[in-house]
Amino acid sequence: CTHYLFIVVVAVNSTLLTINAGDYIFYTDWAWTSYVVFSISQTLMLVVGATYYLTFTGVPGTATYYALIMTVYTWIAKGAWFALGYPYDFIVTPVWLPSAMLIDLAYWATKKNKHSLILFGGVLCGMSLPLFNMVNLVTVADPLETAFKYPRPTLPPYMTPIEPQVGKFYNSPVALGAGAGAVLSVTFAALGCKLNTW
Secondary structure, three states: OHHHHHHHHHHHHHHHHHHHHOOHHHHHHHOHHHHHHHHHHHHHHHHHHHHHHHHHHOOOOHHHHHHHHHHHHHHHHHHHHHHOOOOOOOOOOOOHHHHHHHHHHHHHHOOOOHHHHHHHHHHHHHHHHHHHHHHHHHHOOOHHHHHHHOOOOOOOHHHOOOOOOOOHHHOOHHHHHHHHHHHHHHHHHHHHHHHHHO
C-alpha cells in the first residue's frame, strides 16, 4: 500500500509543479529563468517517480505509464484552471512521455541493470526534457503574449507585467536546463531506486 501511495503522491506533486510551470505571469516576470527552474524541477519529479515505479515493478514501460499518470492528472487540474478563465492550451501537452520512454529504453536495453538505469536513464531524461519543453512552448501560446492577453484580474493596472530583459546568461536556456538536469537527474534516479529498499 505504501508503494502505491508514494506513486500517487509523487504524481500529484508533479502535477502541481506543472501547474506552476504553466503560470504565464511567472514566465512573464522571470522569462527564461523560470523556464530553466521549472524544466529542472519537472525533470527531477519525473525521474524519481519513474525510476521508483520502474524498479518497483521491474517491467520496462512502467516509467512511460507513470508519465501518462502525470499527464492525465495535469489535464484534470488544468481543466479547473480553464473553468477559472485561464487559457487551456498552455503546457498541457505530454512533455514527460518522450523522456519517460528514454528511461524505459535505458532499462530495457541494459537488460534491467539498475546502475545503467540510474546513469543512462538519468542523463537521457535530464537532457531531453528541457528540449521537449521548449518544443512544447514553441507549439503553444507564447507566455508573454498570453500574459498580456489574459491579465490577472487581481493585479492593479500599475502592476501589469512588462516584457523582461533577458540576460546574457540565459541566451541558451535549453542548454542550461539540460546540463543541470542531466547531472541532477542521475542523483534523483538513484534516489528513486533506493526508495525501493525500505
